[in-house]
Amino acid sequence: MINLEKINKLYGKYTGKDILSYCDHTILKQDAVWADVKKICDEGLEGNTASVCIAPSFVKQAYEYTQDKLPICTVIGFPNGYITTKTKAFETSDAVKNGASEIDMVINIGALKEKKYELVLNDIKAVKEACSGKLLKVIIETCLLTDDEKRKMCEIVINSGAEYIKTSTGFAGGGATFHDAELMVKETCGKIKVKAAGGIKSIEDAVNFLDLGVSRLGTSSLYKMFC
DSSP, X not given: XXXXXXXXXXXXTEEHHHHHHTEEXXXXXXXXXXXXXXXXXXXXXXXXXXEEEEOGGGHHHHHHHHXXXXXXXXXXXXXXXXXXHHHHXXXXXXXXXXXXXXXXXXXXXXXXXXXXXXXXXXXXXXXXXXXXXXXXXXXXXXXXXXXXXXXXXXXHHHHHTOSEEEOOOSOSSOOOOXXXXXXXXXXXXXXXXXXXXXXXXXXXXXXXXXXXXXXXXXXXXXXXXXX
């Protein structure tokens, strides 16, 4: 349960309530069951988080449970990103039909490494079209990329029509770093928003990312720090 003193406390220029409002409260563990997802939904509702980020198989149940009072985010092509574009588009359409209002997709990382930029762009565009107007965040898996590849992905995501570029899945051995967040905010120049995800374990980390210009935080840990 939320601690009112903690939630109203100032952390830099943000209250605890402010910080949670930037948070995609997340559970993507492979062994998660409905009881775990329901708990995340309850916490998201109590903390007024930006969304809950859950596996596609739970979207319909979570949407019906929250009764449209909380944005439901889900993941597509997760965590590896190398399924076909048609499969990603189908996954997206199905998720939207089931009640997802936000989609976090993983790029085709191998195609980026091979400089198949048109393929990467078209992959994102197909998912964006399948979103049917819902918000799209594009996960580029920064821990696997060079800085030049990160810059290229900022350019591609800007041109794709997606609303966000996102650092990480949290499943590839590394998560968000302040270096990557700063690079992505600088390169995108406000044309799209930046989501930092993976490894955000403290309120101090959250505040530092927000101060860098990040607009969303993907984490399973922050809610607990305000209890």
